[in-house]
Amino acid sequence: MGILLNTQVSQSLSLTPQLQQAIHLLQLSSSALEDELATIAEENPLLEFEKTAERFSAPTSQKISSSYESTRGFTRNGSDDGSDQEFEKALGPVTLLTHLEEQIRHLPHSDFQKNLTFYLAGHLDERGYLRESLEDIATDLADRFTGANISLDQEVTRSLGALQSLDPPGIGARDLSDCLILQIKRKLTENTKNKNTWELAIEIAECHLENVAKRNLQPIKKACRKSEQEILHAIKLIQSLDHNPAHPFEEIDIQGIIPDVLVKNVRGKWLAEINPYSKPKLSLNNELARVFRDHCNAKSNAALNQKLLEARWLLKNIAQREVTILRVANEIVAKQKNFFSKGAVEMRPLILKEIAESLNLHESTVSRVTTQKYLSCSSGIFELKHFFSSQLLRVDGSSISSTAVQALIQDIVSNEQPDKPVSDSAIADILESRGHLIARRTVTKYRELLHIPSTSMRRHGIASYK
Known part of the structure; x- marks a missing residue:
């Protein structure tokens, strides 16, 4: 067997430690960045870090929007x-x-x-x-x-x-009925106690939720052939279930949110600026570096120079992080200027790729910038991802964002007569009369996203099921 030596030319992508650090810092939220810098400063004597004494906090009435998409x-x-x-x-x-x-x-x-x-x-x-x-x-x-x-x-x-x-049980359900059934089946698997009642609860959840909402037990008793006491017992079990499996994960402490960007109207033009309260207070201790340089031996200087180099990399990457966030935020504001002037109904369709191409950035960079970064404006506090939404066609061939459609649906329901709630089909017709081609099933989907109950439930005074 012979031994052969061959040369081969190939290309590979290698990230330098500086670039890896820049990417890492870019995806951190402001609070996570502060914790990260505090840890780094403890290990590098040439860095001076001061935790923000007073965090910018928004009134609790402000709304925070986020997306898990x-x-x-x-x-x-x-x-x-x-x-x-x-x-x-x-x-x-x-x-x-x-x-x-x-x-x-x-x-x-x-x-x-x-x-x-x-x-x-x-x-x-x-x-x-x-x-x-x-x-x-x-x-x-x-x-x-x-x-x-x-x-x-x-x-x-x-x-x-x-x-x-x-976990949590009910996740991935197709609708409320499916969510309840998934939870009941999980309980039946884990515990056979009250098996008959849980099985009755499945039947009710599958076919009779609207009658439960109306408190109309007669059709349920007739269809299930059970006594009123059995029906009530099953309904009580259903009411103990979670209608919103994701609820524990949407409880964001609004006082802990530090908006990275503030949007203001300057002479009729909407502009974004970095929130000074979100900027990390990190600096280089030049005096300490001079003392070390004058009094340490060559071996110590080598270690010190490395620390000095790392400190400068860090400060440069933080500055670049701020520039990138501001660039992306200003581009979003420019694309969504009508939102800031007229509200959610004027939100235009927008995707990450559009911002990336406008700024000559990679789409993954825009994704990192818009995740866990918040913008504060007169309408409230929003995650930057909130300003990206899919598009729906209008009658004239133009498009409208799904966020704007949801705002229109919310407005229609808010102005309906309490004793004559508007059906999903009627909402679709109203939207079509305004030039929006929205299918009834799409109206239903968005109505449920907005936690607006069905027509029959609203007729009986149920305003929200969130």
């Missing part, structure tokens, strides 16, 4: 597109998506199945429901698996089952 994409083998590491660990407070991600990691499934389950998790709404049809999801994925011998319909259905097996 996943921006990750699929390639044929089911992995990410390379812009982020697979299942990149989110920093800061635990969100619903990161909570599910940790469980998905430990599922006894293939990497493809885990990725697909995580993909579905990224489509959950703010209540933890999967509203989008499995057929539409499979269709969206089909283009990325052209030629692959995979039954996407079956794989998506199987992944939904995996998602619904996770």
Whole structure:
């Protein structure tokens, strides 16, 4: 056997420690950045760090909007597109998506199945429901698996089952009925006590929720052939269940939010500026560096020079982080100027790619900048991701954002007569008369996202089921 030596030319991408640090700092929230800098300053005597004495805090009446929608994409083998590491660990407070991600990691499934389950998790709404049809999801994925011998319909259905097996119970439900049934089945698996009552609760949750809301027991008694006491007992069990599985993950402490950006109207033009309260108070101790340089030996100087170099890298990366956030924020403000002037009904469709192309940035960079970064304006405090939304067609061929449509639906319901609530079909007709081609099922989807009860429930005085 002979030994051969060959030379080969190849290209590979290598991230320098400075660039790795810049990427890491960019994705941190302001509070997480402050904690990170405090730790680094303890290890580097040349850095002076002062924790913000008075945090900027918003009135509790301000509204914070956030999004759990996943921006990750699929390639044929089911992995990410390379812009982020697979299942990149989110920093800061635990969100619903990161909570599910940790469980998905430990599922006894293939990497493809885990990725697909995580993909579905990224489509959950703010209540933890999967509203989008499995057929539409499979269709969206089909283009990325052209030629692959995979039954996407079956794989998506199987992944939904995996998602619904996770905690909190009821996650991944298709609607309220499904959410309750998933929780009841979990309880039946864990405990057979009151089995008959729980089974009756499944039947009621599946077919009679509207009568429960109306407190109309006669149709339920007739259909289930049970006594009123049994029906009431089952309803009591249903009422003990969680209608909103994602609720624990939306309880953000508003006083702990430090807006990274402030938006102001300057001479009729909306401009963004960095919030001074969010800027880290980090500086280089030049006096200490001079003393060390004058009194330490060569070996000590080598270690000191390394610390000095690291300190300068850090300060440069923090400054670059601030510049990037401000660039992205100003571009968002420029694209969504009508939102700041006229409100949510004027929100225009916007995607990450559009901002990335305008600023000559990578889409993953824009994603990092807009995650856990907040903007404060006269309408409240919003996560930067709030300003990105899908588009829907209008009669004249133009488009309108889904956020604007939701605002229109909210306005229509707010102005309806209490004794004559407007049906979803009627809302769709009203929107069409205003030039918006919105299907009834889309109206239903957005109404539920807004936690607006059905027509019959509103007629009986139920204003919200959040």
